[in-house]
Amino acid sequence: MKNCEYQQIDPQALPTPTPTPQPHHGNDTEKKKEPRRPRRKWEVFPGKNRFYCDGRIIVARQSGVLPLTLGLILVTSGLFFIFDCPFLVKHLTSCIPVIGGVLFVFVLITLLQTSFTDPGILPRATPDEAADIEKQIDNTGNTSYRPPPRTKEVLINQQVVKLKYCFTCKMFRPPRTSHCSLCDNCVERFDHHCPWVGNCVGKRNYRFFYTFIVSLSFLTAFIFGCVTTHLALRAQGGKGLVFALQESPGSAVELVICFFSVWSILGLSGFHTYLVASNLTTNEDIKGSWSGKSGEDVTNPYSHKNIFINCCSVLCAPMPPSLIDRRGFLPADESAQTGSADIELPTLAAKSEINVCTQGTKGLLESAALSPLLSTSCPQGKPQNAHSCPETSPALNSDPTSEFSKGCRGNHTSSSHGDTSRPRHTKARSKKCRREALHIPNPAFDVPVSPTSPDAAPDSKARSHKGGSLTPLH
Amino acid sequence: THTYPLTHTRRTRYYINPYCITLSLCELRHSASLANKVFIQRDYSEGTTCKFQTKFPSELESRIERTLFEDTVKTLNNYYAEAEKIGGQSYLEGCLACATAYLIFLCMETRYEKVLKKIAKYIQEQNEKIYAPRGLLITDPIERGMRVIEISIYEDRGSSGSSSGSSSVSGSTAR
Numbered sequence: 001m002k003n004c005e006y007q008q009i010d011p012q013a014l015p016t017p018t019p020t021p022q023p024h025h026g027n028d029t030e031k032k033k034e035p036r037r038p039r040r041k042w043e044v045f046p047g048k049n050r051f052y053c054d055g056r057i058i059v060a061r062q063s064g065v066l067p068l069t070l071g072l073i074l075v076t077s078g079l080f081f082i083f084d085c086p087f088l089v090k091h092l093t094s095c096i097p098v099i100g101g102v103l104f105v106f107v108l109i110t111l112l113q114t115s116f117t118d119p120g121i122l123p124r125a126t127p128d129e130a131a132d133i134e135k136q137i138d139n140t141g142n143t144s145y146r147p148p149p150r151t152k153e154v155l156i157n158q159q160v161v162k163l164k165y166c167f168t169c170k171m172f173r174p175p176r177t178s179h180c181s182l183c184d185n186c187v188e189r190f191d192h193h194c195p196w197v198g199n200c201v202g203k204r205n206y207r208f209f210y211t212f213i214v215s216l217s218f219l220t221a222f223i224f225g226c227v228t229t230h231l232a233l234r235a236q237g238g239k240g241l242v243f244a245l246q247e248s249p250g251s252a253v254e255l256v257i258c259f260f261s262v263w264s265i266l267g268l269s270g271f272h273t274y275l276v277a278s279n280l281t282t283n284e285d286i287k288g289s290w291s292g293k294s295g296e297d298v299t300n301p302y303s304h305k306n307i308f309i310n311c312c313s314v315l316c317a318p319m320p321p322s323l324i325d326r327r328g329f330l331p332a333d334e335s336a337q338t339g340s341a342d343i344e345l346p347t348l349a350a351k352s353e354i355n356v357c358t359q360g361t362k363g364l365l366e367s368a369a370l371s372p373l374l375s376t377s378c379p380q381g382k383p384q385n386a387h388s389c390p391e392t393s394p395a396l397n398s399d400p401t402s403e404f405s406k407g408c409r410g411n412h413t414s415s416s417h418g419d420t421s422r423p424r425h426t427k428a429r430s431k432k433c434r435r436e437a438l439h440i441p442n443p444a445f446d447v448p449v450s451p452t453s454p455d456a457a458p459d460s461k462a463r464s465h466k467g468g469s470l471t472p473l474h
Numbered sequence: 475t476h477t478y479p480l481t482h483t484r485r486t487r488y489y490i491n492p493y494c495i496t497l498s499l500c501e502l503r504h505s506a507s508l509a510n511k512v513f514i515q516r517d518y519s520e521g522t523t524c525k526f527q528t529k530f531p532s533e534l535e536s537r538i539e540r541t542l543f544e545d546t547v548k549t550l551n552n553y554y555a556e557a558e559k560i561g562g563q564s565y566l567e568g569c570l571a572c573a574t575a576y577l578i579f580l581c582m583e584t585r586y587e588k589v590l591k592k593i594a595k596y597i598q599e600q601n602e603k604i605y606a607p608r609g610l611l612i613t614d615p616i617e618r619g620m621r622v623i624e625i626s627i628y629e630d631r632g633s634s635g636s637s638s639g640s641s642s643v644s645g646s647t648a649r
Contacts, residue, residue, distance in 0.1 A: 105575070106575050109575040109576075109577065110575055110576065113575075113576055122619050122621070123618075123619040125621070126618065128511050128513075128624070129513055129618070129621070129622060129624075132511070132513050154518045154519070155519055156518055156519060156520070156521055157519075157520070157521060161518075163518075171621060174516065174518065174522060174621070175518055175521070175522055176522055188522075189522070207568075207572070207576070208576060211572060211575070211576070301521065302521055302522065309560075312560060312564075312565050312568070313560050315568060315572070316560065316564055316565045316567070316568025316569065316572075317558065317560050317564060317568070318557060318558060318559075318560075318564055318567070318584060318585045318586045319571075319579055319584045319586060320558075320586055321584075321586055321587055321590060321616070323616070323619040323620060324619075
């Protein structure tokens with residue numbers, strides 16, 4: 001087999017004259033002679049994510065309360081090591097800081113991995129694919145004025161499952177995939193969007209999330225026990241609790257934090273252990289997809305009917321790869337044009353949430369095929385979108401908000417699934433959820449205003465992190 | 475079917491599958507134009523494991539034999555099943571990974587990635603031996619988010635509108 005090296009196209013050798021005089025390099029990784037540097041795919045990513053370290057780290061646009069989570073863990077553990085450990089080492093055993101240290105490191109690492117890992121985002125369909133799907137739908141001869149919800153039924157292990165069509169990503173969602181409106185991405189095996197870690201929890205980072213909450217519940221319980229022992233030992237001999245607290249004020253803070261969080265975290269761990277054992281996601285559990293509420297005889301088609309096998313398939317399965325190639329380079333000639341085209345595409349995609357029109361995609365595809373520059377195709381595509389049908393907008397707007405409320409309810413019910421969740425703690429959580437709810441309608445309608453900001457923000461942040469030496473996280 | 479005229483900047487080579495760069499494919503792209511694309515969808519009958527439908531699409535009927543196509547798809551399905559298999563070895567790997575707080579994922583190449591490399595090589599080989607001579611090109615599903623197998627159908631440049639059968643692709647006119 002001969003080896004083919006892409007040769008630079010000689011414009012004079014081609015039969016058709018070229019509209020642009022730019023030379024083209026076949027090798028993507030070569031630095032272009034033009035002033036524009038080769039762009040990586042994360043820079044034109046259409047979802048609401050932020051990227052750091054040149055695409056190695058991915059987080060949701062709103063970091064939620066991740067700083068608060070980190071702060072609480074660091075403060076509590078720090079106080080533990082400073083105030084309680086010296087006393088306990090002297091009076092009990094020196095294993096205590098060792099165990100505490102191991103748990104603390106475990107918690108921190110799994111938290112960061114949960115937050116910075118791609119949860120299983122599905123890349124959006126290419127225009128060709130979208131046109132192919134829409135062609136099939138039109139051929140069924142549906143001529144009603146209001147297009148019905150596009151669902152497709154498949155049979156999975158003798159169970160009928162409905163696959164919904166995602167208008168944003170322009171594809172039929174695979175089973176167990178859900179579209180997160182906060183991140184504006186379809187995520188595989190979508191569990192919920194967790195504001196505490198500032199990221200969606202899906203197929204790829206569910207094991208990190210589960211390990212995080214289990215180790216956090218161990219850490220919290222451990223610190224709680226140690227602090228109680230410490231205060232009890234100090235208060236011995238009739239000295240009293242107040243005296244003990246005065247001697248070690250840090251312990252008071254730890255006691256309060258641990259006391260209020262241990263119940264909800266233990267409850268959450270128990271809930272997720274149940275989900276893992278029955279191979280369910282929070283999303284499915286809340287919707288009651290497999291519990292037979294609707295009266296039909298439905299069973300979970302994904303369960304292996306064996307607790308051990310279910311646990312292993314969820315936690316010990318081979319790690320799937322990231323489907324969004326964040327650090328890959330855009331093809332050389334498209335990076336100059338795709339930049340503008342992909343900035344247009346999110347606007348179109350977002351507009352499709354409000355005005356859905358099948359002709360928009362077809363027009364885009366045809367004009368992309370016929371015109372040499374992708375950027376010029378978009379103005380042709382856009383006017384067709386402008387004439388689009390608004391009748392699906394109410395149906396569509398309910399979709400993203402319902403997705404969000406599922407994620408939010410996930411946090412509510414997961415904490416209420418615990419044995420006794422402190423009312424104050426759930427109130428704090430519900431306040432945060434309501435605050436998120438107030439933010440949600442704005443991004444959906446803010447889109448036409450700032451199409452370039454998602455690109456600008458990661459760019460500036462990436463440049464500031466170029467010197468970073470963080471290890472790559474998948 | 476759309477016949478896309480051959481334009482310079484929209485060179486078909488930029489539908490790059492980076493793993494299939496050989497001379498026969500260069501010839502294909504230089505002398506032929508992209509006519510159509512066929513998408514092989516996922517088969518979910520066994521759950522969420524990666525598996526593609528083996529139904530033979532009608533657009534390929536005049537281009538390639540049914541058995542060759544089905545062999546390709548079945549081999550790909552077997553590769554994916556091997557990558558996602560849960561068994562004794564994957565349990566051990568999972569437990570070990572958990573014990574190290576999953577830090578080994580940063581250092582080691584996972585089993586899935588190793589199989590993906592094998593798949594890429596297989597697809598390149600299939601393209602070179604079977605599909606490119608018939609004017610077809612398979613795109614690795616990983617490039618499309620594992621949703622579809624995209625098969626591009628090329629036509630000889632100069633034949634407008636009609637799809638030529640198993641025409642030999644000659645690169646002499648392009649050079």
